[in-house]
Amino acid sequence: MxxxxxxxxxxxxxxxxxxxxxxxxxxxxxxxxxxxxxxxxxxxxxxxxxxxxxxxxxxxxxxxxxxxxxxxxxxxxxxxxxxxxxxxxxxxxxxxxxxxxxxxxxxxxxxxxxxxxxxxxxxxxxxxxxxxxxxxxxxxxxxxxxxxMVTRAGAGEGDHLYVTGTLGDAAAGLALLKKGIDTKLFGRLTRRYRAPQARWREGRLLAKARIPSAMIDLSDGLSSDLSHLMERSGLGAEIDAAEIPLSAPLQRAALQMGVDSIEYALNGGEDYELLFSVPERKLKKLELMIKNGLIKAYRIGKMAPRRTGLMLINPSGRRRALAPGGWDHLKKGEKG
Ligand SMILES: Nc1ncnc2c1ncn2[C@@H]1O[C@H](COP(=O)(O)OP(=O)(O)OP(=O)(O)O)[C@@H](O)[C@H]1O
Ligand SMILES: Cc1ncc(C[n+]2csc(CCOP(=O)(O)O)c2C)c(N)n1
Ligand SMILES: [Mg+2]
Incomplete structure (x- = not known):
């Protein structure tokens, strides 16, 4: 009609x-x-x-x-x-x-x-x-x-950084769709792009247990969204590249497209996972919740002094400064 x-x-x-x-x-x-x-x-x-x-x-x-x-x-x-x-x-x-x-x-x-x-x-x-x-x-x-209530502003130096799930899936799913690659084998990736699952149960559980000192959802990409949390908390951060959770389909898709899978995880966007910081004294409680299957969360790094900026530590131990490279409507919007 x-x-x-x-x-x-x-x-x-x-x-x-x-x-x-x-x-x-x-x-x-x-x-x-x-x-x-x-x-x-x-x-x-x-x-x-x-x-x-x-x-x-x-x-x-x-x-x-x-x-x-x-x-x-x-x-x-x-x-x-x-x-x-x-x-x-x-x-x-x-x-x-x-x-x-x-x-x-x-x-x-x-x-x-x-x-x-x-x-x-x-x-x-x-x-x-x-x-x-x-x-x-x-x-x-x-x-x-x-x-x-958990804001972006409460992180402390040395707090551990966690994410609630694998990163880069949605961005890789969208890249496959844009390239017209047969996506039958990559259902998990395209699903995460087309029908993301917001982590509201996890957010609520973490806040109720008073675990996060700061929290943000990952909509634009880890590099950009972590930068927002750093800025609001007045700190820097160090991320261990090897610890960022990447799904197997993401790694296969990245290989097929000739792109480094970490690029999708750092800058792709639309993950809709939660990124949160955890003070040392709350670590045991969180790790117990993870062990008991109450929540999924992966440690990816820690908060550092402001002068550190945002550092990515490669598996070899090499450190490189990471610029916020996620989605920015006014910088990237034109390119799509
Ligand atoms: N046009 C606007 N007028 C007033 N405030 C705005 C406007 N756009 C954004 N903001 C505010 O700026 C802050 C950050 O907004 P932003 O859209 O970057 O949120 P986000 O959750 O990081 O992003 P996303 O849009 O990817 O979910 C929020 O407090 C939001 O309300
Ligand atoms: C057809 C198509 N082309 C490109 C993209 C990529 N994209 C658009 S907005 C955005 C960030 C989150 O948005 P916001 O900051 O408005 O919440 C991303 C990664 C898409 N989703 N669909
Ligand atoms: Mg947000």
């Missing part, structure tokens, strides 16, 4: 039917604003992150359902990075007239799935005609007990 048959308000009605107001909401879809009842003991966490056709996704690589799903997950990832619980979501859409009702239904199927998985209630949004590309821009509201 053509979206023009439905009209803006017909589409809102259709979305509203799919997302009846949840019990915890004072006011959901249908008024000038949504209303929620914040809890006294928690901070509200608010974040927004847009996906734009041609910049963040290509309809040749991702279905509308995947785009909807990913748009939710990248926002949940920012709530996870604070240690918070995802609660509410609003979805702003820029439609171009090329999308059909069926495609928007698929988009909302992905939004619904990711929302259900992460405990989000959809309580509003906006629809506008876009004379440029199609875009989807969720806003997510989360909550965190005041004493448990």
């Amino acid at each position: 053509d979206l023009r048959q439905l009209g803006e308000f017909g589409l809102i009605d259709r979305i509203q039917k799919r997302f009846p107001p949840p019990a915890s909401t004072v006011l959901g879809i249908g008024d000038d604003a949504a209303a929620i009842l914040p809890s006294k003991k928690q901070h509200l966490l608010l974040t927004t992150d847009t996906l734009i056709e041609g910049v963040h996704f290509d309809p040749a690589f991702s279905t509308f359902q995947e785009v909807g799903y990913k748009s939710v997950m990248v926002n949940v990832s920012d709530i996870a990075a604070m240690g918070g619980t995802p609660r509410y979501i609003l979805i702003s859409l820029g439609l171009t007239g090329r999308q059909r009702v069926e495609a928007i239904d698929q988009l909302y199927k992905g939004i619904e799935r990711a929302s259900r998985e992460t405990g989000l209630d959809l309580i509003g949004g906006n629809i506008a005609f876009s004379t440029g590309p199609f875009f989807i821009s969720p806003t997510v509201v989360g909550e965190i007990p005041k004493k448990e």
Whole structure:
């Protein structure tokens, strides 16, 4: 069906039917604003992150359902990075007239799935005609007990650095898709690009256990996101190249494309893993949680004095300064 048959308000009605107001909401879809009842003991966490056709996704690589799903997950990832619980979501859409009702239904199927998985209630949004590309821009509201909030700023010198999973998979998956390489053998990589899993359970668990001194999610690439954490904490860092967790499919794909796999892990982006620093006195507790299978986390280095900057230590022991080389919309966006 053509979206023009439905009209803006017909589409809102259709979305509203799919997302009846949840019990915890004072006011959901249908008024000038949504209303929620914040809890006294928690901070509200608010974040927004847009996906734009041609910049963040290509309809040749991702279905509308995947785009909807990913748009939710990248926002949940920012709530996870604070240690918070995802609660509410609003979805702003820029439609171009090329999308059909069926495609928007698929988009909302992905939004619904990711929302259900992460405990989000959809309580509003906006629809506008876009004379440029199609875009989807969720806003997510989360909550965190005041004493448990983890920022980018709390790392101490000598704190150990951990990541929650393998890095570079999504970037390698996208590179394979762009090169038109048969991706059947590389399902894990393309899946991580098309339908990332935000680490909200891990973020929450770590914050509740008061383990991280600082935390950030990896959206632009380790080299850039670690630089943000360093800057906000007023420190440098040393990364052991040999300790960065790389998946077997990533290593095979990199070999096939003639690229060093570590390049994807350092600068690729869209990992949506958590990077966090752990003070020495919390190390045993974390290692026990890892041993007992409560959480997956891999030690990749440590925080250093500010003058160190960002250093990569190669397996041979050679050290080289690492520049932030991840995604930067204003430096890289044009190249894609
Ligand atoms: N246009 C803007 N106006 C005001 N604040 C902004 C704007 N863009 C970003 N910020 C703020 O800057 C900070 C860093 O934003 P950024 O988008 O780099 O977050 P991120 O989580 O590192 O990135 P990503 O977009 O990859 O998730 C956040 O506090 C964000 O709210
Ligand atoms: C079709 C297509 N081409 C290129 C990319 C790569 N890319 C786009 S935005 C981004 C960083 C995270 O975004 P943000 O900082 O906005 O959260 C990356 C790595 C892609 N995902 N899809
Ligand atoms: Mg972030």
